[in-house]
Amino acid sequence: EDQVTQSPEALRLQEGESSSLNCSYTVSGLRGLFWYRQDPGKGPEFLFTLYSAGEEKEKERLKATLTKKESFLHITAPKPEDSATYLCAVRTSGTYKYIFGTGTRLKVLA
């Protein structure tokens, strides 16, 4: 069964304290892995797409990496405005369907 698991469920960091969020996936064939940011009361906001193991993408303080079993979202020197829920999703080969993880709630303290 195709599955996406995110950890930890919640994470509290001090401003400037770097860390990583994990997204483990089990799929029959990966067409793409996606990271989103979601602020309270808003729709998810697209961050990155990764297609194959070894691929990396960066945007400001965020860096996403991909292996054959998992993806990491590295947050370097986070700021309070990085506080949000970060969602991971996969699209499997041969389908239009996307499978989402339950997210990691990140809180960055000033």
Added chain:
Amino acid sequence: NAGVTQTPKFQVLKTGQSMTLQCAQDMNHEYMSWYRQDPGMGLRLIHYSVGAGITDQGEVPNGYNVSRSTTEDFPLRLLSAAPSQTSVYFCAITPHRDSYEQYFGPGTRLTVT
């Protein structure tokens, strides 16, 4: 929100009532989807469409109907609302066939009493 609009933003229904959640986009994108988001469950796909006149079921389609008569609009219908349909509903578009990322609307928060 990549040109995706959803109405209403909030709605309260009584059990058994019907309603339609509206989703519209103004960029002529073919792929549109409906999701529901519940605490601890993640986003779950309800229905999707790959173009006008073409729809298909997602993971949790029961209790919901969709149609796609135009490229711009993709309404989600609840025929007889149940408390289990209390959720936040998001519409999404997939603008690029070769990159697959989705862009979400602002959501509709629905409460069924």
